[in-house]
Amino acid sequence: MNWGLHMGAINGKDYINRLDQLNNEIWYDGEKVEGFISQHPAFKGLIQSKAALYDLQHDPIIKDEMTFISPLSGEPIGLSYLQPKTKEDLLRRRKMIVHWAKYSGGLMGRSPDYLNTVLMSFASSVSYLKDKDKCFPSNLQSFYELARENDFSFTHTFISPQVNRSQMYLEDTSEPIAAKVIEKNEDGLVIKGARLLATQGGLTDEVLVFSAGKFLFNEDEAFAFSIPSNTRGIKFICRDSFLGGPSSFNHPLSSRFEEMDSIVVFDNVLVPWDRVFYYNAEIAGEFPIQSSFHPFAKHQVLIRQIVKTEFVLGIAELLIETINISEYQHVQEKMSEIIIGLETMKALLEKSENNAKLDEWGYMRPEIFPLQVAGIIFPKIYPRFTEIIQLIGASGMITLPSEKAFHSTIKSDLDLYLQGANKTAEERVKIFRLAWDLTMSSFGTRQTQYERYFFGDPIRLSSELYKKYPKKEYTKIISDFLSLKKED
Numbered sequence: 001m002n003w004g005l006h007m008g009a010i011n012g013k014d015y016i017n018r019l020d021q022l023n024n025e026i027w028y029d030g031e032k033v034e035g036f037i038s039q040h041p042a043f044k045g046l047i048q049s050k051a052a053l054y055d056l057q058h059d060p061i062i063k064d065e066m067t068f069i070s071p072l073s074g075e076p077i078g079l080s081y082l083q084p085k086t087k088e089d090l091l092r093r094r095k096m097i098v099h100w101a102k103y104s105g106g107l108m109g110r111s112p113d114y115l116n117t118v119l120m121s122f123a124s125s126v127s128y129l130k131d132k133d134k135c136f137p138s139n140l141q142s143f144y145e146l147a148r149e150n151d152f153s154f155t156h157t158f159i160s161p162q163v164n165r166s167q168m169y170l171e172d173t174s175e176p177i178a179a180k181v182i183e184k185n186e187d188g189l190v191i192k193g194a195r196l197l198a199t200q201g202g203l204t205d206e207v208l209v210f211s212a213g214k215f216l217f218n219e220d221e222a223f224a225f226s227i228p229s230n231t232r233g234i235k236f237i238c239r240d241s242f243l244g245g246p247s248s249f250n251h252p253l254s255s256r257f258e259e260m261d262s263i264v265v266f267d268n269v270l271v272p273w274d275r276v277f278y279y280n281a282e283i284a285g286e287f288p289i290q291s292s293f294h295p296f297a298k299h300q301v302l303i304r305q306i307v308k309t310e311f312v313l314g315i316a317e318l319l320i321e322t323i324n325i326s327e328y329q330h331v332q333e334k335m336s337e338i339i340i341g342l343e344t345m346k347a348l349l350e351k352s353e354n355n356a357k358l359d360e361w362g363y364m365r366p367e368i369f370p371l372q373v374a375g376i377i378f379p380k381i382y383p384r385f386t387e388i389i390q391l392i393g394a395s396g397m398i399t400l401p402s403e404k405a406f407h408s409t410i411k412s413d414l415d416l417y418l419q420g421a422n423k424t425a426e427e428r429v430k431i432f433r434l435a436w437d438l439t440m441s442s443f444g445t446r447q448t449q450y451e452r453y454f455f456g457d458p459i460r461l462s463s464e465l466y467k468k469y470p471k472k473e474y475t476k477i478i479s480d481f482l483s484l485k486k487e488d
């Protein structure tokens with residue numbers, strides 16, 4: 001494929017055509033996927049939804065809110081690649097994220113803006129890598145520009161296989177398990193081993209690989225690069241599909257937004273030098289923390305999670321209206337929990353944007369603490385939201401005849417016995433099916449697990465917040481109050 005071309009912001013057709021041509025090596029249910037991936041029943045719904053997102057970049061009503069003008073080509077390019085330099089830029093980014101998130105009720109965690117933002121955030125801190133050993137900032141900069149100008153889509157793998165998570169563990173198997181550099185030659189790095197967990201793995205142009213964590217004794221695992229998904233030797237091994245079926249009546253969410261997750265296997269994969277961003281244990285530990293990765297990526301995540309919470313609130317209230325249970329105090333209290341979550345997340349977003357500051361490289365970073373707080377709260381409140389929906393819906397979450405049943409001779413029974421307080425039986429079942437697919441289907445339970453671990457392990461994220469949060473001024477209040485000896 002000729003990546004020298006400047007495609008600008010792509011539409012849905014461009015995305016699908018490009019993906020079908022890649023012929024990525026995807027393994028599903030023990031078989032290698034053959035033919036156009038966009039036609040495969042397990043992936044079709046998601047690919048169509050992603051195409052619809054890309055089409056929004058060309059929607060005459062919002063295209064100016066979805067794109068900006070390329071400094072290189074003068075053509076419109078995707079706004080998720082915009083490096084914010086002002087607070088207005090942050091607000092422009094927010095609008096774009098909301099447009100894309102609303103399409104799926106925030107259920108597509110890896111809508112293209114997520115990883116475009118991640119790449120943009122790393123590129124915005126490229127100067128950090130300057131003059132450092134085994135760091136190639138110009139590769140990162142030119143790759144960012146290439147991706148931005150061609151509107152690449154990405155999957156990513158940041159973690160190693162879950163073999164042994166003891167802090168003392170050091171892999172010493174004869175064959176690498178966690179992806180490692182097994183050779184350096186004049187063409188690039190040769191990688192062997194596996195990485196987790198690539199949501200939409202195989203369904204994107206590129207695989208973005210960053211190492212997360214500390215690499216005291218294993219520099220061969222400390223790297224960052226991006227390569228095309230069809231690079232020789234890359235395999236995507238999918239989990240079982242959580243698609244309930246193609247009917248949007250029966251499976252309103254999984255039929256459209258089942259993103260799929262995969263293990264990525266690197267079987268002696270050559271990563272050409274011009275795609276290597278760094279290969280250095282110290283930098284692999286530092287860069288994700290010192291760069292604007294956390295503020296920019298968490299800003300995108302929080303906006304999507306707010307849209308998702310609005311979606312949850314809407315479903316919960318419709319359940320209540322449908323069976324007329326709003327008079328009960330415990331129902332009101334449960335709804336207030338969702339409202340409190342929503343308002344808290346919105347306030348944290350506002351604070352992070354209001355207190356945004358230019359970083360040392362001239363980019364406008366939202367304040368990190370409110371974003372960190374939101375990132376720790378959501379994995380706790382989202383599972384509770386799903387529980388609230390189940391408690392409100394009760395048996396309605398189970399009484400769910402199919403679309404076919406409503407077109408059979410049994411329909412008159414269904415119409416009578418499944419009607420709601422102010423809804424026909426068909427409407428009532430539609431609403432409850434949506435609630436079920438969000439919280440109880442295999443798709444729904446994955447959503448809960450997804451939000452728990454979306455941005456890493458919340459336990460370790462809490463430790464980071466505790467360690468980084470300035471606490472001195474508060475201990476000083478107490479020291480003064482007790483007239484303790486002055487601390488330095």
Ligand SMILES: Cc1cc2nc3c(=O)[nH]c(=O)nc-3n(C[C@H](O)[C@H](O)[C@H](O)COP(=O)(O)OP(=O)(O)OC[C@H]3O[C@@H](n4cnc5c(N)ncnc54)[C@H](O)[C@@H]3O)c2cc1C
Pocket residue numbers: 156157158159162165167196197198199200261446449450453454455456457459460
């Ligand atoms: C649905 C889903 C989609 C995902 N999509 C992606 C993706 O697209 N790309 C990607 O890169 N990743 C993805 N992930 C992976 C995600 O980033 C990880 O789940 C997350 O970082 C936690 O790592 P882990 O799953 O390996 O948990 P582990 O690290 O194995 O943790 C297991 C348990 O041990 C505890 N534990 C382990 N080590 C420590 C420690 N040092 N200190 C304290 N407690 C510890 C944890 O708290 C947890 O309870 C996805 C995960 C899910 C569930």
